[in-house]
Amino acid sequence: xxxxxxxxxxxxxxxxxxxxxxxxxxxxxxxxxxxxxxxxxxxxxxxxxxxxxxxxxxxxxxxxxxxxxxxxxxxxxxxxxxxxxxxxxxxxxxxxxxxxxxxxxxxxxxxxxxxxxxxxxxxxxxxxxxxxxxxxxxxxxxxxxxxxxxxxxxxxxxxxxxxxxxxxxxxxxxxxxxxxxxxxxxxxxxxxxxxxxxxxxxxxxxxxxxxxxxxxxxxxxxxxxxxxxxxxxxxxxxxxxxxxxxxxxxxxxxxxxxxxxxxxxxxxxxxxxxxxxxxxxxxxxxxxxxxxxxxxxxxxxxxxxxxxxxxxxxxxxxxxxxxxxxxxxxxxxxxxxxxxxxxxxxxxxxxxxxxxxxxxxxxxxxxxxxxxxxxxxxxxxxxxxxxxxxxxxxxxxxxxxxxxxxxxxxxxxxxxxxxxxxxxxxxxxxxxxxxxxxxxxxxxxxxxxxxxxxxxxxxxxxxxxxxxxxxxxxxxxxxxxxxxxxxxxxxxxxxxxxxxxxxxxxxxxxxxxxxxxxxxxxxxxxxxxxxxxxxxxxxxxxxxxxxxxxxxxxxxxxxxxxxxxxxxxxxxxxxxxxxxxxxxxxxxxxxxxxxxxxxxxxxxxxxxxxxxxxxxxxxxxxxxxxxxxxxxxxxxxxxxxx
Numbered sequence: 175x176x177x178x179x180x181x182x183x184x185x186x187x188x189x190x191x192x193x194x195x196x197x198x199x200x201x202x203x204x205x206x207x208x209x210x211x212x213x214x215x216x217x218x219x220x221x222x223x224x225x226x227x228x229x230x231x232x233x234x235x236x237x238x239x240x241x242x243x244x245x246x247x248x249x250x251x252x253x254x255x256x257x258x259x260x261x262x263x264x265x266x267x268x269x270x271x272x273x274x275x276x277x278x279x280x281x282x283x284x285x286x287x288x289x290x291x292x293x294x295x296x297x298x299x300x301x302x303x304x305x306x307x308x309x310x311x312x313x314x315x316x317x318x319x320x321x322x323x324x325x326x327x328x329x330x331x332x333x334x335x336x337x338x339x340x341x342x343x344x345x346x347x348x349x350x351x352x353x354x355x356x357x358x359x360x361x362x363x364x365x366x367x368x369x370x371x372x373x374x375x376x377x378x379x380x381x382x383x384x385x386x387x388x389x390x391x392x393x394x395x396x397x398x399x400x401x402x403x404x405x406x407x408x409x410x411x412x413x414x415x416x417x418x419x420x421x422x423x424x425x426x427x428x429x430x431x432x433x434x435x436x437x438x439x440x441x442x443x444x445x446x447x448x449x450x451x452x453x454x455x456x457x458x459x460x461x462x463x464x465x466x467x468x469x470x471x472x473x474x475x476x477x478x479x480x481x482x483x484x485x486x487x488x489x490x491x492x493x494x495x496x497x498x499x500x501x502x503x504x505x506x507x508x509x510x511x512x513x514x515x516x517x518x519x520x521x522x523x524x525x526x527x528x529x530x531x532x533x534x535x536x537x538x539x540x541x542x543x544x545x546x547x548x549x550x551x552x553x554x555x556x557x558x559x560x561x562x563x564x565x566x567x568x569x570x571x572x573x574x575x576x577x578x579x580x581x582x583x584x585x586x587x588x589x590x591x592x593x594x595x596x597x598x599x600x601x602x603x604x605x606x607x608x609x610x611x612x613x614x615x616x617x618x619x620x621x622x623x624x625x626x627x628x629x630x631x632x633x634x635x636x637x638x639x640x641x642x643x644x645x646x647x648x649x650x651x652x653x654x655x656x657x658x659x660x661x662x663x664x665x666x667x668x669x670x671x672x673x674x675x676x677x678x679x680x681x682x683x684x685x686x687x688x689x690x691x692x693x694x695x696x697x698x699x700x701x702x703x704x705x706x707x708x709x710x711x712x713x714x715x716x717x718x719x720x721x722x723x724x725x726x727x728x729x730x731x732x733x734x735x736x737x738x739x740x741x742x743x744x745x746x747x748x749x750x751x752x753x754x755x756x757x758x759x760x761x762x763x764x765x766x767x768x769x770x771x772x773x774x775x776x777x778x779x780x781x782x783x784x785x786x787x788x789x790x791x792x793x794x795x796x797x798x799x800x801x802x803x804x805x806x807x808x809x810x811x812x813x814x815x816x
Contacts, residue, residue, distance in 0.1 A: 179470050181477040183502055186229075186484065188460055189389050189421050191335065193230060194269060196477055196484035197498050198424070199223040199491050200464055201234035201275035201338060202518070202528070210249030212257055217264040218539035219528070223491055224268035225544060227498030229484075231265045232338055233274040236329060239321035241278030241346060242287035243301075250328045258332035266333070273391065274329040275338040276322060280346030281307045281355075293318075294349050295356040295363065295372075315362075315372050318346070322376050323383035330384060339380065342395035342426045347373040351412065352428070354403050366404075370412050377419035392420045393464075395428035396447025403428065406450045414456045424462040424486050425451060435466040435489075436722030437514040437604045438693075442466055442476060449481040462486045468512050468604075470501035492518050492530050496546055511611050513604045517800050520716025531800035532608060534807040550577040551814030558583065558637060559621075560629040560776070561645035563591020564799055565791025567612045568806030569643040570621045573813055581639070582616070583627040589613045591647055592792075593799075598669040600697040601690060605799070631779040641786045643809045644777055645802075648770040648792035653682060658743035662764040665691040676762020677701060680748045682740050684711035686798075688767035689723065689734065696730040703759050705738040705750050714798075770796035788812065 186193040207213070216233075223231045235244055248254065258274075265272040281294035284301050292300045292307040293314060300307050310318075326337045341347035349355045350372045356363050362371050380390060394413065397406045413423050425448040435443055448463035464486035467473055473485045491497055493512035500509050510532055517531040528537035535545045543549070554577045559570040562584030570582045588594065590613060596606035616623065627633075634642065650664040662682065668675055668691055679695055681688045684706025692702040704711065711734050712720050727734060735752065742749040747760045772793055780787050788809040791802035 178504055178506070179474040179501055182470060182474045182485075186460060190387060191271065191389050193271065193484075195227070195229040195498060195502075196462075197228045197473070198230040198273075198462055198464075198484060198486040199228040199232055199270075199495075200424075200486040200488035201232035201273075201340075202488060202492070207248045210251075211254055212248060212261070214540045215537060217260050218544075219537055220261055221264035221267065222495045222536065222539050222544055224265045224270040226491065226495030227268075227502065228270055228487075228491060228495075229498075230271045230273050230336075233261055233272070233329075233334070235277045235340075236274045236325060237287075238276050238278040238325045239318060240288035240290045241280065241283050241318075241321075243277065243279035243282050243284055243345075250325060255328075255332055258329060258334075262329075262333035262335075271335040271389075272333065273336045273338050274334050275340050275393070276325050276329075277340045278318065278322070278346040280349045282344060294346065295358055298355070309358075310372075315375060319376050319379035323379045326380045326390075327383050330388065336389040336391055337380070338424065339377065339390070339392045339420070341373055342393050342428065344395075344428060347376060348395055348428060351404055351408075352398060354398065354400070366408050366411060369404075370415060373412070374415055374419075377416055381419040389422075390420050391422040391424065392416060393424040393426055396425040396444060396451065398428040400429065406447050409447075410451055410454045410456060413451060413459075417457065417459045420459065422460045422462065423451070423457070424464055425482070426464050435514060436516055436719050438601060438722050438726040439466060439514075441468060441472060445476055445481045452480055452482065460484060464488070466514070468514075470497070470506050470509070489514065489516075489518060492528070492536050493532050494545070495536065507611075507614065511604065511608045513608045513799065515799065516716060516718035516722070517798075519718040529800065531798065532803055534804045548572065548575060548811070553814045553816060554578055555640035555814045557581070557641050557643065557810075557813060558634065558639035559643045559645060560634075561591065561647055561791070561793065562586070562589040562616075562623070562625075563645060563647050563791060563802060564593060564609070564612060565647075565793070565802035565806035565809075566591070566643070566645035567616045568803050569645060569790055569810045570806075571612075571615055571619045572807050572810035573643070574619045574621050576810065576814065578810075578813060581622045581624065581637070583624050583629050585626070585628045587625050589616060589623065589625075592666070595666055595669040598672060600694050608799075629776060631776065631783065634776075634780055634785070635783055639785065641788070641813050642780055643788050643790055643806065643813075644774065644780065644793050645790045645806060646773045646776060646793045648772050648796045650766075651769040651771050653740070653743075653766050653768050656682070656740050656743055659766070661743045661745050662766045665765045665767040668695065668765060674763070675700065678761045679703070679763045679765065680705065680759055680761040681765045681767060682743070682748065683767035683769075684708070684734055684736065685714050685767060685769075686712050686723075688765075689727065689732070691765065691767060692732045692734070693726060693730055696732050702732055703761070704732065704734045705740055705748065705759075706734065706736045707739050709737050711736055772796060 262272040283292045294307045444465035460483040462484040463482040494510035559582040593609040596602040738750040790805035790809040
């Protein structure tokens with residue numbers, strides 16, 4: 175019996191099935207289908223989640239009929255049945271229930287992935303500007319109902335234990351439920367009873383096809399969270415009807431800005447919706463919540479307090495699939511924290527399966543193995559890591575786990591590198607937790623850490639390691655090309671010397687660093703103007719993260735001026751040119767964030783010593799945490815092959 179998290183690890187009987195715990199691995203988009211068949215990446219990716227201990231593991235986005243949105247449909251043919259069966263078997267081998275999420279994009283289907291025109295409750299603009307969907311007739315609805323039933327029957331015949339019918343996130347059923355989208359005037363529009371009619375038809379069709387004993391689940395949006403949209407009370411009414419056909423409901427939320435749970439948003443953002451459903455007394459099936467559930471303590475509280483019967487996790491189990499096993503074993507401090515950077519959503523899904531900033535192995539299992547099983551090197555080496563930032567710490571721990579004798583030199587008096595700014599930042603609590611996790615893991619691993627140690631070629635020659643990982647980081651680029659640049663300081667000084675920050679601040683540079691520093695200062699009540707030369711700010715942010723960033727910029731009232739070329743920095747003002755007109759903005763403090771430069775001066779000196787050397791992180795190429803972690807990890811993995 176787990177005493178730390180007894181509610182999280184309590185079994186749950188649903189119909190004739192026992193879930194071993196209350197953790198569901200939420201569906202992620204199904205990537206890499208080639209000619210309608212999954213690539214070799216997907217089965218081990220799902221197995222990784224099951225090995226990690228989740229009670230239910232979901233295969234993401236099996237499209238229904240001509241409803242594909244994110245990727246081409248995985249063809250549900252007799253030839254592909256063994257491939258689906260392999261996916262379910264990979265999950266079953268580790269004691270988890272196998273589930274497949276069924277989706278239909280409706281208006282949001284992509285023409286390039288489907289053989290017919292998009293359809294929905296009304297004629298509306300589709301994913302392709304200028305093209306419009308077809309308003310569904312009763313006959314079209316009945317055909318889609320049959321397609322849902324066909325798809326459910328197919329995946330269940332491949333050994334899946336259940337299906338998760340996706341009725342949220344603006345997919346077809348949610349489009350009918352939404353009074354904003356569904357403006358029909360017939361029996362399928364208008365009142366809530368009418369708007370529920372088609373979604374309930376789908377559920378009835380699936381239930382009739384699979385039979386009364388089969389476990390069936392549904393994901394819903396508990397609210398649209400916008401004026402005029404459906405409310406949590408509406409969705410309680412819907413689930414009250416739907417529970418005749420489904421056995422478990424997972425509660426999410428509608429709207430892209432609500433779903434993009436970047437680090438700016440609160441944890442557990444949808445628990446108020448699942449709690450309302452639980453407290454209503456009208457929903458009698460298990461209710462799960464999904465959305466920024468990141469830590470076992472948080473998950474335990476959600477269930478223990480009655481806000482939900484279980485938790486569904488997506489990114490937390492991408493960052494560390496072994497989250498459940500580690501929590502059950504009382505090793506929650508060993509769980510790799512998700513930093514909510516949304517890199518897993520922002521990676522190019524058409525060219526790569528999935529990329530996680532803090533987990534280099536997720537999605538790479540087919541060629542690299544599983545996260546806790548990186549193995550020992552063929553030959554043990556004496557390894558020197560120079561730099562105690564995320565790249566250096568990752569390299570040091572990975573090399574140590576591979577059996578090497580590892581020494582880490584850090585020139586300052588603490589580990590953490592550039593990430594130490596998070597100790598004073600009002601936004602980056604997720605990244606701060608990850609930084610502290612890396613430090614604790616490095617100290618716990620047994621790596622010999624030497625602080626206040628400046629690396630020189632002579633000092634390295636005296637030590638004579640077999641291999642060196644150079645992770646010496648980067649330095650800010652000073653905007654000397656702007657007259658008066660001596661009147662400005664780098665954005666990191668906001669955190670190093672907060673007492674010197676004035677009430678009115680100008681930040682030159684509207685990339686992620688400049689904008690996020692501006693948001694931090696807005697949280698402190700400062701008046702901030704960010705000047706960006708390009709026509710778009712935060713260009714170095716991925717789609718999902720940037721969407722959340724833009725929303726937060728608007729929410730916090732951060733002033734960002736794009737197309738603004740700085741021409742002079744004065745002691746209490748910055749002059750810039752926009753659209754050919756010179757403007758001046760007054761201020762008390764000026765900061766810049768115009769890029770970073772690799773600190774790689776030691777590389778050639780060390781190479782001359784004849785020592786094998788690898789560069790990792792910003793030392794190799796300035797970038798984000800993902801580049802540092804991945805670079806440090808793979809640099810260490812390459813040590814000791816011969």
